[in-house]
Amino acid sequence: MANAPSSSASGIAATIDGRAVSARVIERIAFETRRLTDETGVVPGLAVVLVGDDPASQVYVGAKGRKADELGFVSVQHTLPADTSEEAMLRLVGELNDDPAIHGILVQLPLPAQIDKNRVIEAIRPEKDVDGFHPINVGRLASGAGEAMVPCTPAGCMILLRDTLGDDLGGLEAVVVGRSNLVGKPVAQLLLNENCTVTIAHSRTRDLPAVVRRADIVVAAVGRQEMVRGDWIKPGATVIDVGVNRIPAPEKGEGKTRLVGDVAFAEAAAVASAITPVPGGVGPMTIALLMANTLKAACLSLGRPSPKLG
Ligand SMILES: Nc1nc2c(c(=O)[nH]1)N[C@@H](CN(C=O)c1ccc(C(=O)N[C@@H](CCC(=O)O)C(=O)O)cc1)CN2
Numbered sequence: 001m002a003n004a005p006s007s008s009a010s011g012i013a014a015t016i017d018g019r020a021v022s023a024r025v026i027e028r029i030a031f032e033t034r035r036l037t038d039e040t041g042v043v044p045g046l047a048v049v050l051v052g053d054d055p056a057s058q059v060y061v062g063a064k065g066r067k068a069d070e071l072g073f074v075s076v077q078h079t080l081p082a083d084t085s086e087e088a089m090l091r092l093v094g095e096l097n098d099d100p101a102i103h104g105i106l107v108q109l110p111l112p113a114q115i116d117k118n119r120v121i122e123a124i125r126p127e128k129d130v131d132g133f134h135p136i137n138v139g140r141l142a143s144g145a146g147e148a149m150v151p152c153t154p155a156g157c158m159i160l161l162r163d164t165l166g167d168d169l170g171g172l173e174a175v176v177v178g179r180s181n182l183v184g185k186p187v188a189q190l191l192l193n194e195n196c197t198v199t200i201a202h203s204r205t206r207d208l209p210a211v212v213r214r215a216d217i218v219v220a221a222v223g224r225q226e227m228v229r230g231d232w233i234k235p236g237a238t239v240i241d242v243g244v245n246r247i248p249a250p251e252k253g254e255g256k257t258r259l260v261g262d263v264a265f266a267e268a269a270a271v272a273s274a275i276t277p278v279p280g281g282v283g284p285m286t287i288a289l290l291m292a293n294t295l296k297a298a299c300l301s302l303g304r305p306s307p308k309l310g
Contacts, residue, residue, distance in 0.1 A: 013239070013272040016160050018281040021289040025309055026067070026157065029291050032307040033071055035092050036299060043297035044234040045074035045102040046130065046290075049092065052082035052113065056106045056246075060287075064106070073294060074101050075219025086115045103301055104130035104294035109182070127300060133181065141189050147300060149293055154187035156285025157219060157240050158194070164238055164274045170195035175212050177201045177228060177262070178221035181236050187219050208232075220262035239268050239275040242282050257300075261282045 037043055045067045048063045050131035061077060068075035078092060096105045106130045111117045121129070126136035132151035140148035160170060174196040184200060191198045201211050202222075212218055212232040219230045221242035233239060234305075243262030252258065261278030269275050276282055296306035 011270055014274045014278045015269075016163075016164055016238075016240075016274050016281060018160060018276060018284045021160060021163055022156070022284040024283070025288040025292060026071070028073055028309045029288070029295055031208070032309070033073070033295055035296070036304070037072075040134075040214070040302055041296055043072065043074050043101075043301060044104070044294045045076075045077065045099075046104045046106065046294045047076045047096045047102045047152055047281075048104070049078045049080065049089075049107045050181055051080045051084050051089070051108070052112050057110075061108050061291055063287055064290055068294070071291055072289070076102070077092060082112050084112070084115070086119060087300045089115055089120050090123050091190075093120060097123075097125045097128060102128065103297040105215075106131050106165060106290065116159040128297060131167035132186065132293070138181075138186070141186060141193075144193070147306065149297070150269075150289075151182065151189070152289035152293060153183050153221075153242060153282060153286045154190050155289045155292070156282055157183075157242065158186050158238060160276060160282065160285060160288075161217060168243065168275075169217070171198045172216040173199075173214050174219065175199045175201055175210070175215040177212065177218045177220065178219075178223065180221065180223075183221040184219075187221065187242075191217070191219075200287040218263075218283050223259050226262070228263040228268065230264055230269075231272050233268050233271040235271050236269070236273045239263055239272045240282060241265070241278050243274050244278060244283060258303050 021090045048064050065075050067079050096102050103186050105124050107120055112163050114265045122134045124132045129137055129149050132149040137149045140146045174191040176184050178203045179200050189199050201208055205211055207230040213234050215237055217238050219240045225245035241261035241263040246257045247260055249256045249258040257280050292309045299306050
C-alpha cells in the first residue's frame with residue numbers, strides 16, 4: 001500500500017511542473033518514433049478536425065499540429081465552417097478512417113449544436129480514436145479487456161501523479177470532483193485501476209468540502225473557477241487541477257485576462273504537499289499524451305506493442 005505524502009515542512013506545496021514532465025514524455029516519443037520509422041518505414045499520422053472558429057479551440061488545435069510537426073509526424077488539419085452538417089462531418093471521418101497514412105483522428109470539442117458529438121465519436125474507428133472517447137475504448141479501459149486508447153488529459157494526470165508519488169498509488173483515497181466523459185469518469189477509472197479508493201463527487205454531492213477533505217489525491221475537473229478552496233484540502237494531499245478558466249485581469253491592464261484552475265491555488269498550496277499550477281500543469285500533458293496515443297495507434301496498426309512512455 002502506498003503512503004500518503006506528508007505535508008512539506010514549510011507548509012508550501014511543491015509545484016508539479018507539467019511543462020517539464022511533458023517535455024520528458026515528448027523526448028521519449030521522439031525516440032520511439034525514430035525507432036518505429038527506422039525499423040518499419042512507417043511515420044505516425046495525425047488528423048485533427050476543427051469545426052467553427054472558437055478561439056480557445058483554435059489555440060489547442062494549433063498547438064497539437066505544431067507538436068505533431070515537431071515530432072515529424074504526418075500532420076493534417078481540417079478546418080470546417082461553423083455551419084458544417086453532421087453528414088459532412090461523418091463523411092470526412094469516413095475518409096480519414098480509410099486513409100492508411102492517418103493512424104489517429106481527433107475531432108476538437110466542443111462541436112456546434114447541429115452536430116451530435118456522440119455520433120461523430122462513434123464513427124471514428126476505435127483503433128484511430130486517439131482521444132479515447134469511443135465506447136469501445138471506454139469499455140476496454142473499464143473492463144481491462146484489450147488495448148484501450150486512454151483519454152489524453154486523464155492519462156496525463158496519472159503520469160503527473162506517478163511522477164510525484166511514485167508508481168504505487170494503491171490504497172490512497174482519491175476524490176475526483178467532476179463527472180465528465182472527457183476527464184472525471186476516465187480519471188476515476190484510471191485511479192481505480194491503480195488500486196486507489198475512488199470517490200467521484202459532483203454538483204449534487206452532499207457536503208462536498210468534507211468529501212474532498214478525505215482525499216490523499218484530489219483531481220479537480222469541474223469547470224468552475226477556484227471552486228475547491230484551501231480548507232477543503234487535507235494537509236499533505238496531492239492536488240491535480242484540470243480546470244482552465246479564463247477570467248478578467250484588470251491588474252494587467254484594461255481588457256486583459258488570465259487563466260485560473262478549479263482550485264484556489266494559493267490557499268491549497270499552503271496545505272497540500274504538491275499541486276499542479278494553471279497554466280503549466282495538466283494542460284501541456286494533454287498535448288503530449290495525444291502524441292503518445294498517435295504513436296501507439298501507429299504501432300498497434302503494425303501489430304507492434306505500444307511503447308511505454310510515462
Ligand atoms: N477532442 C478533444 N477536445 C478537447 C479536449 C480533448 O482532450 N480532446 N480537451 C480540451 C482542450 N484541450 C485540448 O484539446 C486542451 C486544453 C488546455 C491545454 C493547455 O495546454 N493549457 C495550457 C494553457 C493554454 C492557454 O494559455 O490557453 C495550460 O494549462 O498550461 C491543452 C489542450 C477541450 N477540448
